[in-house]
Amino acid sequence: MxxxxxxxxxxxxxxxxxxxxxxxxxxxxxxxxxxxxxxxxxxxxxxxxxxxxxxxxxxxxxxxxxxxxxxxxxxxxxxxxxxxxxxxxxxxxxxxxxxxxxxxxxxxxxxxxxxxxxxxxxxxxxxxxxxxxxxxxxxxxxxxxxxxxxxxxxxxxxxxxxxxxxxxxxxxxxxxxxxxxxxxxxSSTDDKDPLAVTVMELVRQNELRDQQIEELLRRIETLTKTDSTASGEQP
Ligand SMILES: CC(C)(COP(=O)(O)OP(=O)(O)OC[C@H]1O[C@@H](n2cnc3c(N)ncnc32)[C@H](O)[C@@H]1OP(=O)(O)O)[C@@H](O)C(=O)NCCC(=O)NCCS
Missing domain, CATH: 2.160.10.10 (Hexapeptide repeat proteins)
Structure with missing residues (x-):
């Protein structure tokens, strides 16, 4: 008992x-x-x-x-x-x-x-x-x-x-x-803290933005190189 x-x-x-x-x-x-x-x-x-x-x-x-x-x-x-x-x-x-x-x-x-x-x-x-x-x-x-x-x-x-x-x-x-x-x-255990979810989403978007900026810079650089080659300038 x-x-x-x-x-x-x-x-x-x-x-x-x-x-x-x-x-x-x-x-x-x-x-x-x-x-x-x-x-x-x-x-x-x-x-x-x-x-x-x-x-x-x-x-x-x-x-x-x-x-x-x-x-x-x-x-x-x-x-x-x-x-x-x-x-x-x-x-x-x-x-x-x-x-x-x-x-x-x-x-x-x-x-x-x-x-x-x-x-x-x-x-x-x-x-x-x-x-x-x-x-x-x-x-x-x-x-x-x-x-x-x-x-x-x-x-x-x-x-x-x-x-x-x-x-x-x-x-x-x-x-x-x-x-x-x-x-x-x-309550279901797979519930996530809404604050953590928001922060993770912001981090993900930030990484995406970084990749886009890098891609833009790379293209600008390529364009600048092509331009200078076409006009006969020294790189
Ligand atoms: C039903 C229950 C077990 C579901 O919990 P869960 O698995 O975490 O589910 P979720 O909170 O993700 O809810 C799933 C869906 O059911 C709905 N829902 C949850 N509980 C509900 C309820 N009691 N009545 C009607 N709809 C309910 C939610 O709004 C959600 O709808 P959506 O998919 O359209 O957005 C829980 O909400 C519940 O009622 N637990 C009892 C809590 C209680 O009595 N506490 C007293 C403490 S003193």
């Missing part, structure tokens, strides 16, 4: 650029508190103490603003950042290393008592305010943009944005070909 708690603390360091110490995680991270309380609620639920499970879940909601149904299944190192307003339904399954931001709903769309909430495979990132609804599967390492409403399955590694959710299909957002890597807030 202690190892699991430690792992839960450590995963914050890989995923929140703002974290400063373990003490901060233990005392000030509602996502961490919600996960720990969910472990207890889930245990009650599985032991058939349904009311106690629900009561623990509601206490956690009161404390953290995060509502996780005690029946929901959460993997290891699931990170809930900020958390306020998150709702995770009874039959939702959240894989290892997933990251959820504030305002995310993993909800149902039917009264069907069976599986009616989403399944998130390993390493999925769900942006702030996104709603993922229905018994759909979000593939390994996929990303959901903030405020998207996802109603259809998402392939591994894909990025989905908008309402209703649509896949980003440019080269940068190709579906998964290798193991997913966490990037803070789901």
């Amino acid at each position: 202690l190892a699991r708690i430690r792992e839960q603390i450590d995963c914050v360091f890989d995923r929140d650029p703002a974290v400063r110490s373990r003490w901060e995680v233990v005392t000030l991270y509602p996502g961490f508190h919600a996960i720990l309380l969910h472990w207890l609620a889930h245990w009650f639920w599985q032991k058939n103490f349904k009311w106690l499970g629900r009561a623990t879940s509601q206490f956690s909601r009161f404390l953290t603003g995060i509502e996780i149904h005690p029946g929901a299944t959460l993997g290891r190192r699931v990170f809930i950042d900020h958390g306020m307003g998150i709702v995770i339904g009874e039959t939702a399954e959240v894989g290892d290393d997933c990251t959820l931001y504030q305002g995310v709903t993993l909800g149902g769309t039917s009264w069907n008592k069976g599986k009616r909430h989403p399944t998130l495979a390993q390493g999925v990132i769900v942006g702030a305010g996104a709603k993922v609804i229905g018994p759909i599967i979000l593939g390994e390492g996929s990303k959901v943009g903030s405020n998207a409403v996802v109603v259809k399955p998402v392939p591994p590694g894909a990025t989905v944005i908008g309402i209703p959710g649509r896949l980003l299909e440019d080269e940068k957002h190709q579906t998964l070909k290798s193991a997913p890597k966490f990037t803070a807030y789901g």
Whole structure:
């Protein structure tokens, strides 16, 4: 159990650029508190103490603003950042290393008592305010943009944005070909610093200008030589 708690603390360091110490995680991270309380609620639920499970879940909601149904299944190192307003339904399954931001709903769309909430495979990132609804599967390492409403399955590694959710299909957002890597807030790692891009462009243009000037000087020199030869002058 202690190892699991430690792992839960450590995963914050890989995923929140703002974290400063373990003490901060233990005392000030509602996502961490919600996960720990969910472990207890889930245990009650599985032991058939349904009311106690629900009561623990509601206490956690009161404390953290995060509502996780005690029946929901959460993997290891699931990170809930900020958390306020998150709702995770009874039959939702959240894989290892997933990251959820504030305002995310993993909800149902039917009264069907069976599986009616989403399944998130390993390493999925769900942006702030996104709603993922229905018994759909979000593939390994996929990303959901903030405020998207996802109603259809998402392939591994894909990025989905908008309402209703649509896949980003440019080269940068190709579906998964290798193991997913966490990037803070789901942003692509090949993003370049705009300042660096501008400076590099200026350098490139400067080099081009230098080449053009050199070429002009070379031609002027050739013309001058031709002129002097034609008029019989000594070079
Ligand atoms: C969806 C997301 C993962 C994509 O990140 P990315 O791979 O770096 O993609 P880009 O920023 O290059 O955006 C690609 C395109 O999607 C659009 N886009 C990005 N996020 C979007 C969103 N949430 N809703 C609608 N469109 C979005 C961009 O405008 C861009 O469109 P364009 O190609 O027409 O210019 C990211 O934008 C996102 O929403 N992450 C969640 C962040 C979050 O919730 N943070 C909360 C922290 S508290």
